[in-house]
Amino acid sequence: MQHFDVAIIGGGPAGLTAAMTLSRSLRRVAVLDARRPPRNIFADEMHGIVGLDGVSPGEYRRRAWADLEKYGMAELHEVTGTDVTPDPEGGFTVTAEEGPPVWARQVLLATGMVDAHPKVEGFGECWGRTVIHCPFCLGWENRDRRWAVVTDDPEFAATAAAVFSAWSDDVIVLANGAMPPGERDGEIIDGEIRRLHHDGGDLRAIELADGTIIERQTMLWQLDQRPVPLISHLAEQLGLAVGRGGYVETDSSFRTNVSGLYATGDLITASQAVVESAAAGSGAAFQIIADARWPLRDVPSGLSR
Template identity: 35%
Template sequence: MNTADTPTVRDAIIIGGSAAGLSAALMLGRARRRVLVIDAGFPRNRFADHMHGVLGNDGTSPADFVRAGRAEAAAYGVEFLDATVDSVTDNGATVTVTLTDGRELPTRALVVATGITDELPTIPGLAERWGTTVLHCPYCHGWEVRDRRLGVLATSPMALHQAKLVRQWSDHVTFFSAAAGELAPADEARLRARGVIVVTSPIAEVLGDGPQLTGVRTADGTLTPLDALFTAGAPRPHDTFLTGLVLARTDLPAGLGSFLTVDQAGATSHPRIWAAGNVINPMATVPMAVGAGALAGGAVNGALVEEDFDAAVGGC
C-alpha cells in the first residue's frame, strides 16, 4: 500500500475509501491526476459478510471489494493514507485537509465520500446482530432471508414503505409499528390485505443465540418468533470536519437529518468540494455509490481541465 506524508499540492484528495471514494479515485487516476485517498477504515457496510445486488460482485465481501478497488486505483498512481480528517480550510486556489495528527495536506479539489453511521434504537440484542440477522435493505439482503419469518421494526413513518417492500420476499411478515405512529385505517387495511401482521406494542428485546435471531419480545410481554428483522437506523453523515466552511445543506424528509446540498455531479456550494455516496444520500446502495463516485470524479477532472487552460492562457 502506498502512503503519502508530504505537503505536495495534489490535484484531488478523496476522503473516504469505500465504494464512492474508490470509484472517484479510479476515474481521476485514469485521468492522470495526482490523487490521494484518505481513509479511516470504517465503511458503512463493514458489518455485512457479503454484498448483493452489485453487478459483477454479487456475494463479494465488503472487505474484498475494497481491497480490489484499492489495487485497481493504485495501478493508476493513486496514493492511500490510513488516517482521520479533523478539518478542511479554504485557501482560495486550494483547500487544506488537516488530519487529526496535525498534518496539513493541500489540494486543488476535494471529494467527500465518508459515508454515514446508522444510529440504531437502543433495544437490547439489536445492535450486535446488525448486518447479520438485523438488516436494513431488502434489496441487499431480502433474497437471503426469502420465505422466512421476517419482522420490520419501525423507526419513523417511512417504515410503512419498508414493510410493504419486505412483503415481496416473504408471506410471513410482522410490522412492529410503534415508532411509525398511529397508522391510517387505509394503510393498515392495505397491509393486512397482503397478510402483514401489525403489532403496535414496542419491541423491548431482540432474542437469539449469538448472531442468530429467534424472535422479539414486545413491551406487553408477547414473544414473536422471527428469523430476521429489518429496520432503519437514523443516518448520521460523517461531515463534521467541513463545519468551518458553512456549506449549503438540505433537510431530508421524514426526519432523516441534514445533508450536504449537491448538484447532479456531486458539486457542493464550495467550488472546490464535491461529495458522493451515503454522505449525501443515505438510501444509496453500493452500485449507486459507485456511480455517484464516478460522476463526481469525472466532474472534478472537468473542472481541473478548465482551470489548467485558464492558467495557461493567463501565463501567455
Template identity: 35%
Template sequence: MEVFRMDDNEQRYDVVVVGGGAAGLSGAVALSRARRSVLVIDAGLPRNAPATHVHNYLGREGTAPSELLAVGRGEAAGYGAEITEGTVVSAEKLAEGEGFRVVREDGTAVVARRLLVTTGLVDELPPVPGLAERWGREVLHCPYCHGWEVRDRPIGILGVSPMAAHQALMWRQWSEDVTLFRHTGPEPTDEEYEQLAARGIAVVDGEVAGLDVTGDRLTGVRLAGGRVIAREAVVVQTRFTARSEVLRTLGLAATELDMAGYVVGTYIAADPAGATDVPGVWVAGNVANPLEQVIGAASAGLKAAAAINADLTAEDTRSAVAAHRR
C-alpha cells in the same frame, strides 16, 4: 470564510479524496486514469462493514465488502493514486488559486486543488436492546441488500415512523410471513390496515423490549409485556446521519432528508455531478445520497471525478492561455 496561505513544504495534489469506500475509490481510479495526482485518505469506517456480502453490484455479486475495497485500492494504486489511512479533521480554503489544506488528526496536512468527500453516513439504530449486536446479520434495513438472504423466513418490521406500513408491504415480496410490530410508530391509517390485511401481514400493538437469541441466532421479538413472537429477521429503519464533520469546517451544513413527513436523516446537498455550494468541493456516495447502494455510490464517484477533471482542465487551460499571452 477565513482564507489561509499555503505552506510550501506541504505535499500538493490535484485531488484529495476523503473517504476510501466505493465512491471514493471509484473517483480515485477515474482521476488517476486521467493522469491527475490523487491522494485517498481513508478512516477505515465503511458503512457496510457489518454485512457479509455486497449485492446488486454487477460483476461483483456476493463479494465481501472488505474484498471489494481491497480490489478497489489495488486498481487505484495501479494507476498511481496514493492511499493512506487516517482521519481528516478539517479542510481550510486557501488563497485564491491555491486550493485547500486538508488536516489529519495527527496534525499533518496536505494541499489539494480540489476535494472529493465520500465520507458516507452512520446508521443510527432505534434504542432497542439487541439490535446493534445483530445489525447486518438478522437485523436489516434494505430489502434489495438482504431480502433474498431471508426469503421465506419469518420477518418482523419494527415500526418507528410513518414508513413502517410501506416497509412491511415491501418486504412481503420476499416472504409470506411478515409481522408489523407497531412499537413507537404511529397507528396505520385505515387504508394501510386494509392493504396489510390484504397481503396477510399481521399487526402487533405494544412496544418491543428486545430480541430473543438462541445459539447465536435470532429466534424471536420480545414485547414489553413479555410475550415473544417467533421471528428470524427484523427490519429496522435507521436514521441516516451524514459524516459531514469535514464539510462543516468548510461551511457546508447538512440538510435534513424528509420522507412521508418524517426526517429519516441528513445529507450534503449537491448538484447531479456532486458539486457543492463551495467551489472546488464535490461529494459522492451516501454522504450526498443516503439511499444509494454500493454500485450507485461507485457510479456517483465516477461522475464526480469526471466533473472534477473537467474543472481542473478548464483551470489548466486558463493558466496556459495567460502564460501564452505573456
C-alpha cells in the same frame, strides 16, 4: 506538505470509484480513509455488484487498492479528515487527525453516514445478517422467512406486506412505540423493542418491553443516520449546505455550495447501495475533471507530480 490534484475524504465504494476514474485521467489523488472499521463491517458479504457479488467489504477494498496501485496515481492516507480550509490563492488544505495536512486543488467528500444503532440487546449480533436495512442488499439471503418491518411511517406500514411479498409471504409491522396514534391503516404492533433473541446472529424472536415475544426470523430496520463530525464542522465553518437528515446538498453534478468542494455517495442520499454509491463516485469524478481550474500542463508552483 504534499500536493495533489484531488483529495478524497472517505475510502468506501464512492470514494474508491472516484479515485479510479481520476487515476485513469492522470490526476494525482490522496484518499483519506480513517483506520476505524468501515460502516459495512457488519456485513459478511456485499451483493448486487456484477463480477464481485458475494465479496466481503474487506476483500472489496483490497481488490480496489490492487487495481488503483497499477496506475500509481492514488495514495492512501490512513487518517481521519478533520478540516477543509480554502486557500486564498486557490485549492484547499485538508487537515487530518493523525498525520500532516495535504493540499489539493479540489476536494471530494465521500465520508458516508453513521448509523444510529438502537440500545436493543442482541441488535449488534444480528445487524447486517438477519436485521437488515435494505431488501435489495440482503433480501435474497433472507427470503422465505418470517419478516418484521420496523417503521414509524403510517403510509409505509400500510404497504409493507405487499412491498416485501417477493421475499416473504409473512410480514408484520412493528411501530416500536414511535408511530402516532390514529394515523395507521392495517395491523400494526405497538410496543418498544427491548431484546432480540438469536442464535449466533440468526434472529429467532423479538421481545417487547411488556414481555411480549414475537417469533420472527428477519427484521427490516432502516436506522436513523447522522453525518460524521467533519461534515458538521464544515457546515459551521464554511457554510456547507446540509439538508434534512444530515445529508449534504449538491446540484445534479455533485457540486456543493462551496466552490471546488464536491460530495457523493451515501453522504448525499438516503437511497444507499454499493452500486449506486460507486456510480455516484464516478459521476463526481467526471465533474471534478470538467471543473478543474488548471490544465494538467499548468501545474502551480510546488505541486509535484
